[in-house]
Amino acid sequence: ACGGTDEGGGTEENGSSTAGEVEGSVIGDGSSTVAPILEGIVEEYAGAQPGVQVTVGVSGTGGGFEKFMQGETDFSNASRPIKEEEIAALEEAGIDYTELLLAYDGLSVVVNAENDFVDNLTVDELKKLWVEDGSTKMWSDINPEWPEEEVIFYAPGTASGTYDYFNEVILEEGDIESTATLSEDDNTLVQGIQGDENAIGFFGYAYYIANQDTLKLVPIDGVEPNDETIESGEYAPLSRPLFVYAKNSSMSENEAAYDFMQYTIEHAGEMAQAVGYVALADEEYEEQLAKLEALK
Amino acid sequence: MGQSVQEMIAQSKGKKSKKFVEKMIPVLLFLIATVSVLTTIGIMLTLIVETVTFFTRVSFIEFIFGTTWLPFSNLDAQFGILPLIVGTLKITLIAIVVAVPIGISAAIYLSEYATDNVRRVIKPVLEVLAGIPTIVYGFFALTFVTPLLQSIFPEIKIFNAISPGIVVGIMIIPMIASLSEDAMSSVPKSIRDGALAMGSTKFEVAMKITVPAAISGIIASVVLAISRAIGETMIVSLAAGSTPKFDGDFTGSIQTMTAYIVQVSKGDAGYGTTIYYSIYAVGFTLFVFTLVMNILANYVSKRFREEY
Amino acid sequence: MEQESSQATSTSSVYDTKQLNLWYGDNHALKNIDLDIKQNEVTAIIGPSGCGKSTYLKTLNRMVELVPNVKTSGQIMYRGRNIFDKDYSVEELRTRVGMVFQKPNPFPKSIYDNIAYGPRIHGIKNKKILDEIVEKSLRGAAIWDEVKDRLNENAYSISGGQQQRICIARALAIEPDVILMDEPTSALDPISTLKIEELVQELKKDYSIIIVTHNMQQAARISDKTAFFLNGEVIEYDNTDTIFSNPSDKRTEDYISGRFG
Amino acid sequence: MEQESSQATSTSSVYDTKQLNLWYGDNHALKNIDLDIKQNEVTAIIGPSGCGKSTYLKTLNRMVELVPNVKTSGQIMYRGRNIFDKDYSVEELRTRVGMVFQKPNPFPKSIYDNIAYGPRIHGIKNKKILDEIVEKSLRGAAIWDEVKDRLNENAYSISGGQQQRICIARALAIEPDVILMDEPTSALDPISTLKIEELVQELKKDYSIIIVTHNMQQAARISDKTAFFLNGEVIEYDNTDTIFSNPSDKRTEDYISGRFG
Amino acid sequence: MRYIEHDIVVKRMNGRNVVNKLFKSIFLLATLSALLALVILLYQIVSQGASHLSIDFLTNFASRFPAEAGIKAALVGSIWLMLVVAPTSIILGVGSAIYLEEYAGKNRITTFIQMNISNLAGVPSVVFGLLGLTIFVRALALGNSILAAGFTMSLLILPVIIVASQEAIRSVPGELRDASYGMGATKWQTIVRIILPAAIPGILTGSILALSRAIGETAPLIVVGVPVIIQFLPEGVMDTFTALPMQIYDWSSRPQQEFQQVAAAGIIVLMSVLLLMNSVAVFIRNKFEKRY
């Protein structure tokens, strides 16, 4: 099942298999956005190293960090960079960690397929649309040529990393539009937008890819999210990095954890593409591997 | 048999260990019985400790009387629980409107009209409804009931209070039907016969004799069903949305207390943040709600118990 | 009504049972019963346990049909009409025929509501008329003085013997023609039993009474006619005096003298 | 054991009740009972419902103590020892005193296991001995032939009369000294009743039997002595013949002649 | 003077019988509507998930390819979970019930325990999740193990089992107890040899229904933090695991439409397990219904 980047990572794979059969267990938790990548990796890894038992929970980015601080996990997936408070708490708990970049996701802004007027939005327009200001928002408020219809908003739940990222880069100091329908389950957002002509919403690139026939993608500042624009960072500011945070002590003490982490970096690009995210450049993965190797 | 049985009994050993067992067993069983009490204490402690921390950051008054629940706000996080309570009550109200008439009607049908064989088939089948995992109901609400409602009433949003309310109602029908049926069938047959022998129709027996005599059981079953609806989690998490609102709108997204706890549990709340503590405060509120409902159920079944 | 009562006076018979058979599933509980029951008399039905006394009584007001899998054949003519006729409404039959059960079974309501129950379901709503009916029925059941000050109390708050008289009053409230009683005193103490027995004597002026009892002394004391049942058959049916002093069947004699049962 | 039986032969009395009083809460159910019960006799206890017959019987093996809030005073000497003594073990008393109840109450187990229950709980495990006990007890209860081929069937698969004899056999299995019977035939048909009555006559050779019955004919037929209870008191206690032909108390006479009850 | 006119009674009889028939139909309709909901629900699930159901689905681990995704880890995990929950909850539940029915006097402590149990039965499962997270996962450091989740679920269904067992014990006829005591049996002998065997059908039915609740509960597992991405089977109670409802929940939130069918297939498996358990309960109930 491993295709694509196999050649690129071929030597590395040999490198990891010098360790031969490894045994042990590895526990991770965290972002639901990152989870599909990890699922694929865990699936393949189970074939490569049957002696290692890997469990990955999906408690969300914050939930994952919470367990990470408690020392319950060897690594933590995140769909946003770690926060100040979390860094502080980890320090207090005496847990050293290393941030590893896995892939990129492009938050995709979409509208109903019937919508024939929105062909582009600027970051400012996005902000105007989404930040709560007490008014009832009409499409015509953004562009007088657009119909005078109320905009219907759909957004990921406030507790998700996805929301958090959008919050950080678009809303900044503001609050999200209060009439927005929020859901932890991105599929329901998809359904909502499909069913409502005046809807707008955003979610992970993967959800757009899976439903591209029934949704209309909105370019931001003229840039559409796709593999190139996301990877290159041209699709800004909604390209976001996906991380895994590895616990240093686990990497040095737990052979299985190190081996799995190495395998993860080696295969992250391939899996990311398979599930609808964007791989990093090969050099970037080399960089991550180097960071990891330093921990051994 | 050379010996008489009484002699054998007299010789048989183990009298002493018998006595010891008889003494120890009740102690052991008592300890086991305290597990349920310990559970309650555990729940209270768990909730109270974290809730107290919560109240060092958020004022009690704001929590109880605040009409805005905005925990994730960047500007001004607000923790007024009323919107979550209102959301919970909306779901409960709809569930009751669906479940009480159907549940009690089914109970009357089963206890007064159905033959033994019909009852023996229908009751367990109804109980299957009660055993279906709530997550299954959640998808049913979201992927079947909501679209169905939308095709009739287009103003209904994808997340709303009506669809999950109806489905929670469906889920608690068997609870009401089964418990009410138990209460009605425990009205002695002799009393029913007495009424029939005066020329009553079955309907008159049901309405004038059985239902009044079983009313305490019926009300108790409704109260229990209400507390089940209040505590229902997955259906509302999936189908009711996650917008805490303090208004009377049933057609749009809402959030209940339970859904909030799940949202945070699988979400982004860092340990030690106010949001983290807030789920315990909400959990505690929920606990108080169910406590009140139970005391109510207890009171009702005592107060309205008919003697016979 | 006229036609019926005229017929009743001419034959003075209320119930004429002809070749009645009854099966509970495969259990042949009543066999070829022939029994002609007269008006304004007390008819006692005696016999050992399981002989079909209660079954026969419950057939007279078709309560037996509430048991699943019951089959009957034969006729029971009530006032000249076969109660098994397709168009004979059971509810109507039961308003003519009151029933008192073995265990007192008042409704879990106030004493007043117990008595008013029958009139109410039959459409009487006028409070004054109901009051009158309640008083009249309670007087008829010789319990008015004992309960007149507590008509609003729950019927279960009084003693078993009183409860049984409430049940009789309840039956009287719909002014029946016949009253069926199934061991009405077997759950009561001796003094309450005496009271009920006196009451039965009193009631027979206005009503025809059929009473099942396992207490032979009771049958002897209060009834005019006695039917002796055994294994679902009527062994002997005659004037009570004759049955008890000079039975014509050996089995009757054995039963009465306590040789079995 | 020796001391007891020697005493027993000297007085030939098994139970000597002295000034026994018993209260259920505030309800004074037994009042100053004095009753001396003899060995190898059948003693019948009769009286109207609620007079305390069952209560007295259950006091003899202290089963009455299972009811909450029971208080007793006075003495019951069993084989010369007061059963209310602090160090008298109830379990021991009850292995000496068997009991048969009003409704047949076999355990929901096989016939064999029903009979073997008593020996087993008292520590007899040897399969061969158990087999012997089971056969002997079933023979003793005159039911061996009817059930010997179905010992492994559930005890509820046989008729009520047979069930009652199983219960008697179950009591016999621990070879008691006394057997208490509380209306053992009241739930049975006439033929089963006769069988049990015969059995009682048979058993009295080896056991002392105390039997409560509401059927006066039965008391007359099978007992040697009869005690008449009324409202918790012993009104009269004498030879059965005397009680039934020539009672000394008016109330006994009234009861026996069926004037109440 | 007569108050009741029999002619009028006869006239009104028709109307009363019509009302009776009408309401009988209404009550029947209500009953059927509840059953209809069940039928629609089952149809929905089966029509979505049946196509994905196969032996492979039962023997494969979860996969990122919908076609290869299987439910093995979750199914085995749920069975493990039940292996912890069943003995724990039944021992605690039946023990408590015996204490309350047979030993406890009628005093304040008993009333308190009883009140507490009925109250506990109404506490939402999420709250039990919070308890499990705080006590078992964290304080007792059991982590995301089968044991931690199993104990949480055991406490969740404990009240149901206690109440069902109490009822079963209470419905053992007093005569059986009397017969046993009458033979000189001690209390514990009577309980073990007579009362429990006679109460077993009731206890089992109650327990099975309670266990089927435990197997379908999702919320406490989410709160406790049961993981979903697992490619191995647990080998002991201290291992981590995943369970059927968690796996279903995870699949249903995937972007690819095909995973919705996988989720529906998972639901079919879960429902089959449930129906199996319920039928066993019904079978036991009907088989032993009238034994004495």
Ligand SMILES: Nc1ncnc2c1ncn2[C@@H]1O[C@H](COP(=O)(O)OP(=O)(O)OP(=O)(O)O)[C@@H](O)[C@H]1O
């Ligand atoms: N509901 C029923 N279903 C099946 N059989 C029944 C039913 N009721 C009574 N029987 C059977 O019909 C026969 C007659 O019963 P019935 O109750 O009429 O006797 P009875 O003379 O009233 O006895 P008792 O004096 O004990 O009240 C018995 O064999 C009994 O087992």
Ligand SMILES: Nc1ncnc2c1ncn2[C@@H]1O[C@H](COP(=O)(O)OP(=O)(O)OP(=O)(O)O)[C@@H](O)[C@H]1O
């Ligand atoms: N468990 C109990 N708790 C309280 N009172 C009781 C209990 N059992 C009996 N009594 C009361 O004690 C008195 C004697 O009852 P007992 O059962 O001994 O009468 P009995 O002579 O056996 O009557 P029956 O012939 O009806 O069996 C009655 O007043 C009864 O109400």
Ligand SMILES: [Mg+2]
């Ligand atoms: Mg009868």
Ligand SMILES: [Mg+2]
């Ligand atoms: Mg008695």
Ligand SMILES: O=P([O-])([O-])[O-]
């Ligand atoms: O699960 P998240 O990636 O939205 O934190």
